[in-house]
Amino acid sequence: VSARIESDRLRVVLVATRNPLNIGAAARAMSNFGFLHLRVVNPYEPSFREARSAVGASQVLREAEQFHSVADAIADCTLVVGTTSVGRRELQHPVRSLDQAGPLLRKRLASSRVALLFGSEKVGLSNEDLSHCHWLLRVPTRQEHRSLNLAQAVAICLYELSRGGKMPAPGTRSGTARGKKMAASASELERIGALLLDALSASDYFPSASPGHHEEKLRRLIRRLNFSASDAEIWLGMLRKIVWRLEHGGKTAD
Amino acid sequence: VSARIESDRLRVVLVATRNPLNIGAAARAMSNFGFLHLRVVNPYEPSFREARSAVGASQVLREAEQFHSVADAIADCTLVVGTTSVGRRELQHPVRSLDQAGPLLRKRLASSRVALLFGSEKVGLSNEDLSHCHWLLRVPTRQEHRSLNLAQAVAICLYELSRGGKMPAPGTRSGTARGKKMAASASELERIGALLLDALSASDYFPSASPGHHEEKLRRLIRRLNFSASDAEIWLGMLRKIVWRLEHGGKTAD
Numbered sequence: 434v435s436a437r438i439e440s441d442r443l444r445v446v447l448v449a450t451r452n453p454l455n456i457g458a459a460a461r462a463m464s465n466f467g468f469l470h471l472r473v474v475n476p477y478e479p480s481f482r483e484a485r486s487a488v489g490a491s492q493v494l495r496e497a498e499q500f501h502s503v504a505d506a507i508a509d510c511t512l513v514v515g516t517t518s519v520g521r522r523e524l525q526h527p528v529r530s531l532d533q534a535g536p537l538l539r540k541r542l543a544s545s546r547v548a549l550l551f552g553s554e555k556v557g558l559s560n561e562d563l564s565h566c567h568w569l570l571r572v573p574t575r576q577e578h579r580s581l582n583l584a585q586a587v588a589i590c591l592y593e594l595s596r597g598g599k600m601p602a603p604g605t606r607s608g609t610a611r612g613k614k615m616a617a618s619a620s621e622l623e624r625i626g627a628l629l630l631d632a633l634s635a636s637d638y639f640p641s642a643s644p645g646h647h648e649e650k651l652r653r654l655i656r657r658l659n660f661s662a663s664d665a666e667i668w669l670g671m672l673r674k675i676v677w678r679l680e681h682g683g684k685t686a687d
Numbered sequence: 688v689s690a691r692i693e694s695d696r697l698r699v700v701l702v703a704t705r706n707p708l709n710i711g712a713a714a715r716a717m718s719n720f721g722f723l724h725l726r727v728v729n730p731y732e733p734s735f736r737e738a739r740s741a742v743g744a745s746q747v748l749r750e751a752e753q754f755h756s757v758a759d760a761i762a763d764c765t766l767v768v769g770t771t772s773v774g775r776r777e778l779q780h781p782v783r784s785l786d787q788a789g790p791l792l793r794k795r796l797a798s799s800r801v802a803l804l805f806g807s808e809k810v811g812l813s814n815e816d817l818s819h820c821h822w823l824l825r826v827p828t829r830q831e832h833r834s835l836n837l838a839q840a841v842a843i844c845l846y847e848l849s850r851g852g853k854m855p856a857p858g859t860r861s862g863t864a865r866g867k868k869m870a871a872s873a874s875e876l877e878r879i880g881a882l883l884l885d886a887l888s889a890s891d892y893f894p895s896a897s898p899g900h901h902e903e904k905l906r907r908l909i910r911r912l913n914f915s916a917s918d919a920e921i922w923l924g925m926l927r928k929i930v931w932r933l934e935h936g937g938k939t940a941d
Binding site for chain 1: 721742743786828829833835839846849883889890913928
């Protein structure tokens, strides 16, 4: 519930965006991560609200607020953070990497509104835009190719913002699937080993006649895999069939 | 330097992508984060290499490898991870959230190749595609609007992968015993699956006649175990012997 309220306090501000498809794609990412308040400053294309790229996020676009200046767009926010792809050209501002910025943004969102500014595709935020910012945020990209697609930058920032938060994971915690599975018991593994030994013996797999030794090797071999109890059941069934067939003659026995 | 080498081991695999602009945008994100090896399986639009959305990443597109099957595209990888937007429909696979997946992927990249699969825009990865995966990865999005834009999903995953920065040294901490050994490659696992299928068919294990379905189930069954490359070799040898015996009549054939 509190994560909901916090994401409700963020304002994503797109400044002088040229391609309306980028506005739509940004809206989609916002909706994906539960940040629903878009603000648009002087978009190049006034018809951005119809951008088809806003798959599933038409409401975000419809309810987007439009402004004629950055000053107006951020007036009700207590923290204004600009995004930049350049390193530290603007020494006037502290530049934080996104993973450093995340906790700071979340902390502020716990109590008041935060604006996250994204400049135009070509030139980013102007010095005038930047002058409204408390500090700058940079997604760490490769020095040789720094400039992210606008909507991808929005998506990555919002992923990071929702990341730390205990945003309600759908269903239960992921990753439980594996943990949830009961591991096979030693006796099940032992039965797999015994059947495998039978199958291999019937197939003349072992060159020499020292079954004890082979048994140990098979045991270790099987323990190195990680059988769940349910999978062990399946393997036992398969091996039983194979052994039965081996002992009663192949289908194409000659 | 070592982070460079590790990112060099990732293969981003786009399966049956419909919109070439998404391939281009994914290539751009790859270049931004320093993952330069793109593989494309049956793209809807053969002319994807000219996608204008690959701003600054034309080399990634130019050098992209094209395949006719997922099996071929992942053959040289030891870990195959599929991306999904759904919660837990596929109970056959463990589903990990991206932040849980990151360290696991980085650990494996420290020693061998990893494939990260992204399905088509409309339907994602098919069950056949999923059967090649060891586990699944989900970017945690809002339950009400789960489906991410394809290229944004790629961008977010690669951001998370490059995020850790100081990728963990190979063979540290948990699972050393497992990590120490080279994992089996997808093609080795595929051969195990094929031999097992032969053995089971010869043993009348399958009640009905739908081999494709069985193949998928076996593929998943095998991926759930953790075969090392050396153990895979042993299992292949054992299965070969068993299959040969089954096809040439059991010792005690009656």
